[in-house]
Amino acid sequence: MIRPIDRRTFIVGGAAAGLTLASGALHRASAADPLKIGFIYVGPVGDFGWTHGHDLGRKAVEAKFGDLVKTTYVENVAEGPDAERVIRKLATDGNKLIFTTSFGYMEPTLKVAKAFPKVFFEHATGFKTAPNVAVYNSRFYEGRAVVGHLAGSLTKTGKIGYIASVPIPEVVMGINATAIWARKVRPDAEVKVVWINSWYDPGKEGDAAKALIDQGVDIITQHTDSPAPLQIAEQRGVLGVGQASDMKSFAPKAQLTAIVDEWGPYYIERAQAALDGTWKTSDTWHGLKEGFLSLAPYGDAVPAELRASADAIKAGIIDGSIHPFTGPIKDQKGEVKVADGAKLADGDLLGMNWYVEGVSA
Amino acid sequence: MALKIEARRQISTRMLYMTPFIAVAATVVAGFFLFMMLGADPFEALYVFFISPLETKYGLSELGVKAAPLIMIAIGLALGYRANIWNIGAEGQLTLGAVCGGAVALAFWEEQGLYILPLMALAGMAGGAAYAAIPAFLKTKFNVNEILTSLMLTYVATLFLAVLVFGPLKDPMGFNFPQSRMFSDSATLPIIWEETRLHIGFVVALLAAVAGWVLLTRSIIGFQIRTLGSAPAAARYAGFDRTRLTWFCLMLTGALAGLAGTFEVAGPIGQLVPNISPGYGFTAIIVAFLGRLHPLGIIASGLLMALSYMGGENAQINLSLPQAVTGVFQGMLLFFLLASDFLVRYRVRRVKPLAEGV
Numbered sequence: 007m008i009r010p011i012d013r014r015t016f017i018v019g020g021a022a023a024g025l026t027l028a029s030g031a032l033h034r035a036s037a038a039d040p041l042k043i044g045f046i047y048v049g050p051v052g053d054f055g056w057t058h059g060h061d062l063g064r065k066a067v068e069a070k071f072g073d074l075v076k077t078t079y080v081e082n083v084a085e086g087p088d089a090e091r092v093i094r095k096l097a098t099d100g101n102k103l104i105f106t107t108s109f110g111y112m113e114p115t116l117k118v119a120k121a122f123p124k125v126f127f128e129h130a131t132g133f134k135t136a137p138n139v140a141v142y143n144s145r146f147y148e149g150r151a152v153v154g155h156l157a158g159s160l161t162k163t164g165k166i167g168y169i170a171s172v173p174i175p176e177v178v179m180g181i182n183a184t185a186i187w188a189r190k191v192r193p194d195a196e197v198k199v200v201w202i203n204s205w206y207d208p209g210k211e212g213d214a215a216k217a218l219i220d221q222g223v224d225i226i227t228q229h230t231d232s233p234a235p236l237q238i239a240e241q242r243g244v245l246g247v248g249q250a251s252d253m254k255s256f257a258p259k260a261q262l263t264a265i266v267d268e269w270g271p272y273y274i275e276r277a278q279a280a281l282d283g284t285w286k287t288s289d290t291w292h293g294l295k296e297g298f299l300s301l302a303p304y305g306d307a308v309p310a311e312l313r314a315s316a317d318a319i320k321a322g323i324i325d326g327s328i329h330p331f332t333g334p335i336k337d338q339k340g341e342v343k344v345a346d347g348a349k350l351a352d353g354d355l356l357g358m359n360w361y362v363e364g365v366s367a
Numbered sequence: 368m369a370l371k372i373e374a375r376r377q378i379s380t381r382m383l384y385m386t387p388f389i390a391v392a393a394t395v396v397a398g399f400f401l402f403m404m405l406g407a408d409p410f411e412a413l414y415v416f417f418i419s420p421l422e423t424k425y426g427l428s429e430l431g432v433k434a435a436p437l438i439m440i441a442i443g444l445a446l447g448y449r450a451n452i453w454n455i456g457a458e459g460q461l462t463l464g465a466v467c468g469g470a471v472a473l474a475f476w477e478e479q480g481l482y483i484l485p486l487m488a489l490a491g492m493a494g495g496a497a498y499a500a501i502p503a504f505l506k507t508k509f510n511v512n513e514i515l516t517s518l519m520l521t522y523v524a525t526l527f528l529a530v531l532v533f534g535p536l537k538d539p540m541g542f543n544f545p546q547s548r549m550f551s552d553s554a555t556l557p558i559i560w561e562e563t564r565l566h567i568g569f570v571v572a573l574l575a576a577v578a579g580w581v582l583l584t585r586s587i588i589g590f591q592i593r594t595l596g597s598a599p600a601a602a603r604y605a606g607f608d609r610t611r612l613t614w615f616c617l618m619l620t621g622a623l624a625g626l627a628g629t630f631e632v633a634g635p636i637g638q639l640v641p642n643i644s645p646g647y648g649f650t651a652i653i654v655a656f657l658g659r660l661h662p663l664g665i666i667a668s669g670l671l672m673a674l675s676y677m678g679g680e681n682a683q684i685n686l687s688l689p690q691a692v693t694g695v696f697q698g699m700l701l702f703f704l705l706a707s708d709f710l711v712r713y714r715v716r717r718v719k720p721l722a723e724g725v
Contacts, residue, residue, distance in 0.1 A: 080680060357384060
């Protein structure tokens with residue numbers, strides 16, 4: 007029999023529930039405080055690209071550790087004078103591990119790190135480390151090689167568009183990897199580059215895509231963070247490649263694949279180290295092999311035999327039999343920069359400031 | 368029944384000066400409901416937004432760091448706006464100032480001496496003023512609208528800065544990354560509050576506000592500026608030289624913005640990077656109007672705008688509220704200011720259409 011709830015039971019029940027909650031709160035307070043982890047993002051978490059990828063990493067950390075950690079993020083922080091204040095605020099608020107996820111946060115991160123020697127900092131895509139500042143980056147160019155292979159195979163006009171953000175070596179090597187691998191299957195392929203000088207600007211990215219398509223480009227690739235170029239590609243009936251996150255929902259027909267950043271495993275590893283007290287500074291530059299990036303499932307526009315050859319390149323990069331920058335590689339003037347059979351060293355890649363043959367920028 | 372908007376015969380001066388306070392109050396009230404809708408405790412949220420940034424020494428100092436460039440630029444803009452000269456391109460002038468001041472810092476990279484900072488400041492002011500001279504020349508010579516030219520030159524300035532930090536001013540030890548060396552100690556602004564980032568630029572901004580006030584209210588050129596803005600025909604009749612005033616206002620704004628740019632790179636940033644300003648040149652336009660185009664009012668409004676940015680950051684960190692809240696807040700502030708401004712000057716009256724009734 008179900009007893010109707012009268013007022014007294016309600017009050018007693020409510021009090022009991024309140025007590026339970028209170029004791030729960032007490033219990034939680036007496037357990038070890040969670041490790042606070044802070045994230046600072048250059049774009050909005052809803053960019054569906056770079057920042058979105060990092061935020062998925064943050065969520066992976068939360069899912070893995072639950073109550074052991076507490077994460078906080080600040081989005082849309084411009085690279086400039088504001089960054090230092092936000093990073094410092096995160097440190098002052100008790101975050102013990104702070105991920106600064108854009109290149110322009112490098113100097114601010116180092117400055118704050120000096121003032122907070124007991125806080126661990128992780129800076130994405132930079133090159134300066136300190137006892138409490140580690141750097142990490144992904145070998146995006148490995149994914150670009152596969153993308154170049156797809157683009158070179160599928161382009162009809164031989165013109166591949168590349169919407170580029172900021173001309174730092176990381177972006178230059180992505181352009182070069184695309185061009186080298188496109189020209190392996192289509193020797194006359196040309197990679198046309200448009201710089202927009204921003205990591206995230208849907209308006210400019212979309213305009214660049216339109217301009218490129220008007221110039222005869224039939225495949226759009228990008229090193230900027232919004233899905234705008236892919237949406238334009240979809241509208242105009244050309245093909246494209248997603249950036250940083252799987253952008254298929256924005257361009258179900260146009261997206262060939264996407265270079266998907268997988269920061270979660272690294273973030274979990276570093277959070278674990280901080281929890282265990284084994285965190286040490288390091289310089290991590292991982293790629294397809296370690297799972298720092300992956301390629302989104304191929305779109306319908308990629309035929310079966312092309313999928314097989316693209317997968318073969320991917321497998322080759324993973325097992326080490328293929329290095330995307332293996333000579334002979336010529337620069338734009340036709341001079342040999344990497345000798346036949348030689349592989350470009352990491353140090354040269356990290357300072358890359360020249361374009362390979364076939365790039366028009 | 369219909370509503371009719373008509374100009375008030377008498378505009379209350381007191382009400383006119385009250386509008387910023389009314390706007391702030393209305394924003395707080397609207398913010399209360401906004402936070403409630405977002406599922407946050409509104410009292411706590413308002414506390415985090417407006418009070419928590421002021422609780423620590425570091426927070427107070429950062430308020431000054433953030434407000435200094437806003438105040439400095441807004442002072443110049445306000446003088447121009449008083450005279451109906453619409454410089455929208457302070458962001459570009461700031462960038463050029465940063466480039467010139469920064470270039471001096473890098474040229475004297477291996478030197479030490481007290482002369483370096485003043486030299487940088489002069490170079491920064493000259494750079495900003497020279498950049499503002501372009502719209503001034505086009506305006507006075509060809510009557511080209513300075514709103515368009517100054518705004519568009521902003522984008523040119525950003526790209527110019529990019530070319531320099533990707534090229535000649537790039538750190539030779541920096542692996543081709545687009546930034547200059549860090550400036551030497553002699554080229555870095557002195558800190559006026561220990562253990563913070565508050566630099567001498569804040570004092571300069573306050574002095575600029577006082578100087579702007581003296582200029583506007585106690586000098587002949589200030590009188591000419593005010594006349595040109597409020598009664599152009601009278602100004603012409605009195606023989607005030609419009610060309611000269613246009614040059615004066617634009618160059619002054621440019622110099623102040625350029626100085627602000629130099630202070631940013633010599634202060635909080637410490638090097639030249641592709642992105643120097645988070646839109647200070649544009650935010651300063653809001654600051655100028657929120658401060659009633661009055662140099663002393665601008666100090667208050669500059670601090671308030673700075674507070675709203677920092678409150679937004681704290682709301683993200685402590686309450687997990689989205690960053691858009693900051694934008695909404697600033698938008699409401701401006702909206703309520705314009706609305707109360709309008710209602711001070713006009714009134715809305717119910718009128719009965721003639722055909723109705725009887």
